Amino acid sequence: MSTRESAPEEREPAVPINIVRGDATAEEIAAVVAVVAEHYVTEHAEAVADEPQRSAWALSQRALREPLRRELGWNRTPC
Template sequence: MITERPEDQPPAIEILRGNATEEELAALIAVVSSAYAEEEAGAVAVERRPSAWQRTQRPLRTPLRRDIPWGRFAG
């Protein structure tokens, strides 16, 4: 079962009131698409560099393997 992520689906426009003509809908789609493309082009993710404290920390230990018996309790 493959579920689609929201970013994989095309945006949906739903008219709740009134009767929009095809020209009005085309104009709306053009304006919204242009604004989205402009915002997407200007978006910059801030890359956070690890602090000196974070660089000196050991990574977390791997989880214990519960499937391997040990000691007197191996049965």
């Protein structure tokens, strides 16, 4: 692997930055990108998904039965 390539798990999708007013310098853009990237990493590390709550109905329902085997005839022997 060359120095230009990075592993797929390290590569993040590019996000376009549009400056709609004013004339930002390269240092200002770099500062904004650094702050937003750090905030994103922190938020991503602390994010936790809640476990879905199962209702009493969902807990009591039985699993579905297997589909009928059509190759077996009425007397359960192969045709």
